[in-house]
Amino acid sequence: MKTSQEISSHQSIHGLKPNCLSFSEVLAQSFAVIAPTTIPASNIGLIVALSGNGTWLSFVIGLIGLLLVSININQFASRSASPGSLYSYITKGLGPTAGVICGWSLVLAYLFTGMSVLCGFANFSGIFIGHLGIHPSSITLLAIGAGISWYAAYKDIQLSAVAMLLLEGASLVLIVILCIIIWAQKGFAVDMSQLTLSGVNPGNIATGLVLVMFGFSGFESATSLGDEAKKPLRTIPRAVMGSVILAGLFFVSTTYIEVLGFSGTGVSIAETEEPLGFLSQQAGVGFLGELVGLGALFSFFSCILGSINPAARVAFLMARHGLFHASLGNAHSANRTPHVALTMCSLLTFLIPAIMSFFHIKLFECMGYLGSICSYGFLTVYILISVAAPVYLYKIKKLRPIDVMFSILAVGFMMIPIVGSVGIPGNSLFPVPEAPYNNFPYLFLMYLVATCGWFLIKKQRSPHLVIGMQQRVEEIHASFTDRDNY
Numbered sequence: 001m002k003t004s005q006e007i008s009s010h011q012s013i014h015g016l017k018p019n020c021l022s023f024s025e026v027l028a029q030s031f032a033v034i035a036p037t038t039i040p041a042s043n044i045g046l047i048v049a050l051s052g053n054g055t056w057l058s059f060v061i062g063l064i065g066l067l068l069v070s071i072n073i074n075q076f077a078s079r080s081a082s083p084g085s086l087y088s089y090i091t092k093g094l095g096p097t098a099g100v101i102c103g104w105s106l107v108l109a110y111l112f113t114g115m116s117v118l119c120g121f122a123n124f125s126g127i128f129i130g131h132l133g134i135h136p137s138s139i140t141l142l143a144i145g146a147g148i149s150w151y152a153a154y155k156d157i158q159l160s161a162v163a164m165l166l167l168e169g170a171s172l173v174l175i176v177i178l179c180i181i182i183w184a185q186k187g188f189a190v191d192m193s194q195l196t197l198s199g200v201n202p203g204n205i206a207t208g209l210v211l212v213m214f215g216f217s218g219f220e221s222a223t224s225l226g227d228e229a230k231k232p233l234r235t236i237p238r239a240v241m242g243s244v245i246l247a248g249l250f251f252v253s254t255t256y257i258e259v260l261g262f263s264g265t266g267v268s269i270a271e272t273e274e275p276l277g278f279l280s281q282q283a284g285v286g287f288l289g290e291l292v293g294l295g296a297l298f299s300f301f302s303c304i305l306g307s308i309n310p311a312a313r314v315a316f317l318m319a320r321h322g323l324f325h326a327s328l329g330n331a332h333s334a335n336r337t338p339h340v341a342l343t344m345c346s347l348l349t350f351l352i353p354a355i356m357s358f359f360h361i362k363l364f365e366c367m368g369y370l371g372s373i374c375s376y377g378f379l380t381v382y383i384l385i386s387v388a389a390p391v392y393l394y395k396i397k398k399l400r401p402i403d404v405m406f407s408i409l410a411v412g413f414m415m416i417p418i419v420g421s422v423g424i425p426g427n428s429l430f431p432v433p434e435a436p437y438n439n440f441p442y443l444f445l446m447y448l449v450a451t452c453g454w455f456l457i458k459k460q461r462s463p464h465l466v467i468g469m470q471q472r473v474e475e476i477h478a479s480f481t482d483r484d485n486y
Contacts, residue, residue, distance in 0.1 A: 206420020
């Protein structure tokens with residue numbers, strides 16, 4: 001007779017395509033949502049505007065904090081897997097209400113990540129195509145990016161993963177080569193203004209961490225591939241931690257070199273939408289900057305695709321738990337993808353940026369606004385999973401003192417950007433951010449209150465709902481006993 005692990009590796013109880021993604025393809029999912037190419041190629045100016053010479057330190061703090069979070073995530077990922085990502089983990093550890101908060105936060109976080117990078121795609125492609133004398137409308141470019149991403153996600157998860165892996169890998173290699181050339185042009189100088197944090201206060205570092213979280217956001221999205229990954233109890237934990245380390249090292253080094261590269265040019269990196277394009281011209285390798293721009297364009301696309309995939313899978317599982325309309329829980333009979341949820345997520349990813357564009361909000365500004373809002377969704381989830389991990393380990397009698405320490409440290413690191421984004425009135429070290437960024441934490445809080453209120457009303461009307469959620473999550477976790485036996 002087959003063990004439960006063997007059964008789960010050959011068929012999906014959710015109707016998705018099972019056992020089809022290798023470790024590199026699972027890693028590609030997390031890397032695609034992080035989209036490391038887009039930070040140095042386009043978004044770095046948004047973060048430098050907040051953190052100044054301390055931007056590299058914001059990334060170091062983000063790297064350490066998310067490594068701690070990944071340790072807590074892997075307490076679950078090494079023992080069970082499902083399409084529900086952290087939603088099912090937190091439901092297991094802290095119960096249905098916390099699970100619903102996580103589910104709604106994740107859906108918002110992934111969707112707003114997709115929206116932000118869709119704006120980046122439209123903005124960057126508009127500039128890129130504009131060099132050829134072609135000037136399509138913003139809404140046309142938004143529709144193209146969302147439409148192609150929807151088709152790839154709808155058709156085949158493996159096709160999505162391979163495309164993301166190839167596109168992101170090529171872009172990273174090009175950026176590394178260009179950054180080495182830029183640093184060489186500066187004589188491999190040591191930038192003391194960055195290392196001494198000239199003109200930087202703790203509030204700058206903390207405020208910049210909000211967008212740094214957006215830069216790292218999605219590293220955990222591989223956990224949504226529990227049904228589709230090969231040997232998920234091994235590949236998913238490795239992908240979660242590996243993506244944080246690789247992306248963190250890349251962000252810190254490229255940020256340092258780009259800020260150094262702009263010194264003495266008379267041009268502000270905070271106001272430059274194509275920083276690597278500008279620096280490549282300064283270094284006399286403009287053709288390489290054009291290639292990096294093309295790579296960044298594809299990276300934006302792969303990030304849209306990488307955001308739609310986990311958002312749809314979380315919505316898919318929540319629908320199967322009775323939290324969304326039942327149709328969202330359907331899987332395509334031939335493609336074995338959550339096609340209804342994918343279509344809904346793709347449509348929302350397009351609509352909100354299109355509406356903002358219709359009201360003449362610049363795409364570059366939309367990218368920053370949507371990226372900040374999505375960060376609060378991820379921060380909420382990272383705090384919840386860090387609290388859930390020791391509770392879960394206590395329930396299964398495997399809690400150690402070091403696990404509690406990892407939990408406390410992770411929560412502490414995640415609180416830094418939250419404090420920075422809210423600010424302390426009258427405090428010069430942690431000033432209240434300028435509008436509209438000062439309003440975003442409260443908009444997200446209103447979203448959580450509304451969605452949790454909806455759940456409480458639904459729970460009162462349907463008491464069996466919570467029991468059903470718990471039973472289904474227990475069924476998923478029961479199919480995986482321990483990674484050593486997998």
